[in-house]
Amino acid sequence: MKECTVSMRKPWLRLCLLLSLALALALGVAPALPAWAAAITLEIDGATVPADVAPVTKNGTTLVPIRLITETLGASVSWDQASQRVTIETAGHTVVFTVGESAYLVDGGRKTLTSPPESVNGRTMVPIRALAESIGADVSYEAGANKAVIKYFSNMKGAIKVSGSTTVLPIMQAAADQLLAMNSGLSIAVAGGGSGAGIKDTQSGANNVGMSSRDLTADELSELTPVTVANDGIAIIVHPNNPVSNLSREQAAGIFRGEIRNWRDVGGANAPILVQTRETGSGTLTTLEELLLDKEPVVATATPFTSSALIKQAVAQSENAIGFDSIGFVDSTVKAVSLDQIAANSGTVKSNTYPLSRGLYTFTKGRATGINGMLIDYLRALGTQNNIVQREGYVTIY
Amino acid sequence: MKCLALFGIVVILFIFVFVFAQAAPVLTHSGLGLIGETGFDRQISEAFYAPASAPVLRFGMLGLIAGTLLSTLLALAVAGLLGVGAAIAIREFAPPPLSAVLLAVTRLLASIPSVIFGLIGAMLVVPWIDTTFITVDMQIEYLALFQMTGRNLLASVLVLSFMIVPMVIALAADALYAVPIERREVGYAMGMNHFRVIVKIILPEASPGIAAGLILGAGRGIGEAIAVSMVCGGVGTLPLLSHGVAALFTPILPLSAAIVNKSEAMSVPAVSSALFACGAVLLLMGAVLSLIARALTRRSPSDAL
Numbered sequence: 001m002k003e004c005t006v007s008m009r010k011p012w013l014r015l016c017l018l019l020s021l022a023l024a025l026a027l028g029v030a031p032a033l034p035a036w037a038a039a040i041t042l043e044i045d046g047a048t049v050p051a052d053v054a055p056v057t058k059n060g061t062t063l064v065p066i067r068l069i070t071e072t073l074g075a076s077v078s079w080d081q082a083s084q085r086v087t088i089e090t091a092g093h094t095v096v097f098t099v100g101e102s103a104y105l106v107d108g109g110r111k112t113l114t115s116p117p118e119s120v121n122g123r124t125m126v127p128i129r130a131l132a133e134s135i136g137a138d139v140s141y142e143a144g145a146n147k148a149v150i151k152y153f154s155n156m157k158g159a160i161k162v163s164g165s166t167t168v169l170p171i172m173q174a175a176a177d178q179l180l181a182m183n184s185g186l187s188i189a190v191a192g193g194g195s196g197a198g199i200k201d202t203q204s205g206a207n208n209v210g211m212s213s214r215d216l217t218a219d220e221l222s223e224l225t226p227v228t229v230a231n232d233g234i235a236i237i238v239h240p241n242n243p244v245s246n247l248s249r250e251q252a253a254g255i256f257r258g259e260i261r262n263w264r265d266v267g268g269a270n271a272p273i274l275v276q277t278r279e280t281g282s283g284t285l286t287t288l289e290e291l292l293l294d295k296e297p298v299v300a301t302a303t304p305f306t307s308s309a310l311i312k313q314a315v316a317q318s319e320n321a322i323g324f325d326s327i328g329f330v331d332s333t334v335k336a337v338s339l340d341q342i343a344a345n346s347g348t349v350k351s352n353t354y355p356l357s358r359g360l361y362t363f364t365k366g367r368a369t370g371i372n373g374m375l376i377d378y379l380r381a382l383g384t385q386n387n388i389v390q391r392e393g394y395v396t397i398y
Numbered sequence: 399m400k401c402l403a404l405f406g407i408v409v410i411l412f413i414f415v416f417v418f419a420q421a422a423p424v425l426t427h428s429g430l431g432l433i434g435e436t437g438f439d440r441q442i443s444e445a446f447y448a449p450a451s452a453p454v455l456r457f458g459m460l461g462l463i464a465g466t467l468l469s470t471l472l473a474l475a476v477a478g479l480l481g482v483g484a485a486i487a488i489r490e491f492a493p494p495p496l497s498a499v500l501l502a503v504t505r506l507l508a509s510i511p512s513v514i515f516g517l518i519g520a521m522l523v524v525p526w527i528d529t530t531f532i533t534v535d536m537q538i539e540y541l542a543l544f545q546m547t548g549r550n551l552l553a554s555v556l557v558l559s560f561m562i563v564p565m566v567i568a569l570a571a572d573a574l575y576a577v578p579i580e581r582r583e584v585g586y587a588m589g590m591n592h593f594r595v596i597v598k599i600i601l602p603e604a605s606p607g608i609a610a611g612l613i614l615g616a617g618r619g620i621g622e623a624i625a626v627s628m629v630c631g632g633v634g635t636l637p638l639l640s641h642g643v644a645a646l647f648t649p650i651l652p653l654s655a656a657i658v659n660k661s662e663a664m665s666v667p668a669v670s671s672a673l674f675a676c677g678a679v680l681l682l683m684g685a686v687l688s689l690i691a692r693a694l695t696r697r698s699p700s701d702a703l
Contacts, residue, residue: 192665261541272537274545279632280443281663297443301545303649304439304632306659317525318547320537 041147042128044072045154045182053123055148061115062141062148063125073152074377074384075135079124086117086124088131091227091364091380092373095134097126106134136370153378156371157185164198164211167283168360171230172211174388175379188375199224202365208372212361213287226363229379231395233327233349233357234288235336237312239319244268246338249355253292255322258299263320275302276314276323284308288324291356308393326393327357346395360394417681420674423667427455432675436461438634439651442660445668453668459679461634465650466683468637469551469626470619473558478612480559481566482601485608488567489574490596501571507564516625519557524548524629532647540641544648549631552646557629558622562615569614573607574600606694613691620654620683627655653680 040055040062041048049072055064066086070077075090084099096105102113111134117126128148132139137152156179162172169192176188193201195212199220202210216226236252238244244267247255254260255273264270277298278285289295305311308329315323316333323334327344330336336344339355348354362376378384385396418425425432435458445454488497488504528548537546577600585595601608631649634656638645651659653676663669 258542262538270538271534272541272545274537274547279659279662280439280446280669281660281665295447297440300440301541301543301633301635303545303547303549304659306662320534 039146041145042068042150043147044069044150045152053121053125055128056120056125058118059115061113061127062129063115063118063120064128064148065120065123066126067123069128069131069150071382073135073137074380074382076380086126088126088135090135090373091368091376092370093135095131097124097131099124104130136374153179153374153381154182156183156374158371159187159189160209160371160375161189161191161207162209162211162362162375163191163193163201163207165195165213165283165360166192167213167232167287168211168229168362169283170392171360171379171388171394172362174392175375175384178384178388179375179378186371199363202363205365208364209368209375210363212363213283213358214290215359216361216363224363224365225367226361227368227376227380228359228397229362229376230360230385230389230397231346231349231357232287232360233344233346233354233395234284234291234324235327235330235344236322236324236339236356237315237330237334237336238322239315240333240335241319242268242335244337245335246341249292249340252337252339253294256288256293256298256302256324257296258301271320274318274321275299276311276318276321277302277304278308278311278324279304279306284324284326287358288356291358327395328390328393349395350397357395414681417674417677421671421678423455424457424671424675425678428457428675432457432459433463433679434458434460436634436636438462438656438672442663442669442672445672446663446666448666448668453666455668455671457672457675459634459653459676461636462651462653462656462676463679464636465551465554465630465634466620466652466654466680469554469558469630469650469652470616472551472555473562473619474612474616476555476559477562477566477615481563481611481615482570482608484563484567485570485574486596486601489571490592490600501568504564504567504571508568512561512622512625513628515557515561516628518560519553519625519629523553523556527553527647536644536647540644540647544633544635545631546644546647547631547649549629549649550647551630551637551650553629553631554626554650554652555646557625558619561622561625562619565615565618566608566611569611570604570608573604573611576607577603609694610691613687613694617684617687620652620680620687622652623654623658626652627658630655632659653677 040057042051042055042064043049049068051065051068053065055062066077070088073090075088078087086097088095093107097117099117099119102116104111104113113127113130115127117124129139132150137150138155140149142149169190173190176190180186180188195214198207198210198212201207203223213232216224236247244263247266251260251266256275258275260266261273262270263273275298285298289297303314305314308325311323312325312329312334315321327346327349338344342348342354344354349357362379364372368376380397382398385398389396437458438461441454441457448454488500492500525548527550532546540546581599581603582595585599590598630651632651633649634651635648637648637650657673657676660669660673664673
């Protein structure tokens with residue numbers, strides 16, 4: 001089926017294919033192919049989704065590659081080889097398909113498909129209508145254009161109140177702006193207040209969705225359901241010419257507390273350590289103080305800057321400077337030192353082995369429902385992760 | 399016309415009332431400590447993290463006020479000397495076509511947006527101070543007290559001077575021009591040479607106008623936020639004379655720059671009130687300056703300015 005999509009773009013290929021198809025039909029092998037139909041295009045929220053394995057129609061049911069829609073809709077997928085089960089999880093719903101079986105589960109409830117999921121070219125194909133309707137999306141089929149149209153993020157109506165962590169706030173705000181542009185009957189009010197306030201608000205019902213930059217405690221988890229929407233890591237940065245390339249956690253903390261003031265004491269030259277910091281109110285500064293300094297402030301003599309770009313520039317220009325920045329913003333103009341021999345990069349942040357890393361969460365009281373779940377799914381969608389999460393300097397969840 | 403004037407007065411009154419009302423929580427809690435104590439940076443940080451039930455409302459702005467006054471006064475001294483000298487050169491010594499060109503250029507300079515001066519300061523003045531005056535040994539010696547880098551009091555003074563000089567030149571040149579020709583002729587008739595006429599007759603005659611220029615410059619210096627915030631160092635350290643020359647290399651945080659830099663934390667009511675308190679102190683300084691300017695111009699009613 002792969003050739004099929006290629007042929008759409010190259011007329012001569014299409015011709016070849018048609019000829020070979022005619023030949024195959026003539027030779028009587030046609031019944032061996034899956035029930036044939038012209039390639040179906042898949043449109044999700046107004047954008048055509050390119051498929052490496054094209055959707056197929058079988059007995060009137062359209063099957064699509066699973067990875068494709070889950071990435072676009074922000075759902076997570078897990079695959080169990082032994083039982084041939086695929087579990088699709090959005091913030092609000094869990095759908096379980098089994099390859100070759102027409103029974104499937106939606107949030108634990110048993111339902112039946114007209115055509116079971118199957119494996120094509122090593123890709124699991126699932127029935128689009130059943131999946132989309134299970135998670136609350138609107139599905140329609142345009143026969144003329146041979147197009148399946150799914151409306152998920154462009155099908156939101158109602159009001160959502162969001163509050164909590166100022167670290168998650170910029171991601172949430174940007175995502176909310178995009179959703180508001182896609183939906184006319186939707187209102188999203190985003191406020192900060194900090195993780196603690198967000199958790200309290202969700203517990204009391206003052207918001208629909210809370211944001212947190214810290215893990216929820218066991219107590220909080222009994223009431224709230226968290227979903228990871230991004231990862232955050234802070235790199236300790238120095239001038240590229242600085243011979244120091246690793247610090248222990250204690251050394252780093254000592255430097256930012258102002259107890260260690262000479263590079264000689266941590267294996268460098270006899271030179272002053274010029275600590276650069278961010279102005280009060282910066283989420284990155286708050287994170288550093290929480291993760292490295294046990295909530296104590298950075299040394300008072302440190303030079304403060306008002307943005308990520310400015311602190312990076314200051315470190316890039318001063319040989320004896322040390323600063324910090326979100327890992328997503330670090331580039332070759334500065335050197336990120338490793339902490340306890342663990343390098344600062346998106347890999348060590350995702351695996352949570354790097355000491356100055358943490359997950360960023362949204363959560364709801366109980367499992368998310370309706371548009372609240374859609375909002376959280378939108379944050380997790382591949383497009384949002386690439387265009388918003390990464391651009392704001394955070395590390396994506398994928 | 400009367401209506402418009404009244405409207406203007408109401409607006410100005412409203413500004414005062416609004417700023418002081420916003421600043422009231424911090425003003426009442428801090429009392430005289432506001433202008434007598436230091437520690438503003440740390441207090442902002444504490445106020446930002448304080449729980450809403452126990453807000454931090456005590457602030458000490460001595461470092462900020464000292465930074466504002468020192469940077470402005472030193473800049474005024476530099477700009478006064480250079481500006482008055484340049485005005486004399488333009489009015490008394492340059493041939494008329496050249497002086498016309500120079501005055502036009504000066505007026506153009508006076509209208510350059512301050513952020514440009516800040517940019518020049520950050521890109522040229524700061525590295526220059528860093529490489530010319532500051533050694534690693536000095537940095538190590540003072541590191542426990544403050545970071546000695548190119549961003550400091552001296553950089554602020556220089557950038558402010560650049561900004562004020564064109565204004566001083568323009569106003570001083572006007573004041574020199576306004577001195578009646580007869581006075582000058584009296585001097586020459588008494589056998590004075592050109593230099594003595596300038597020093598003994600023209601400068602004293604023009605002094606209220608020059609002073610008005612300086613005060614206008616001081617107003618710009620005190621209120622300047624963006625350019626200074628780019629080169630001042632951003633930490634409200636109190637420069638100490640006991641450090642000698644090193645005091646010039648102390649990072650400072652003038653009141654206006656504090657409002658710019660700390661505004662990121664303004665979502666917290668206590669921080670917001672503290673920044674309005676900075677504004678209130680600035681307003682008072684500005685009001686005092688304009689009263690002084692008025693007194694100076696009153697003293698010589700003959701002067702056109």
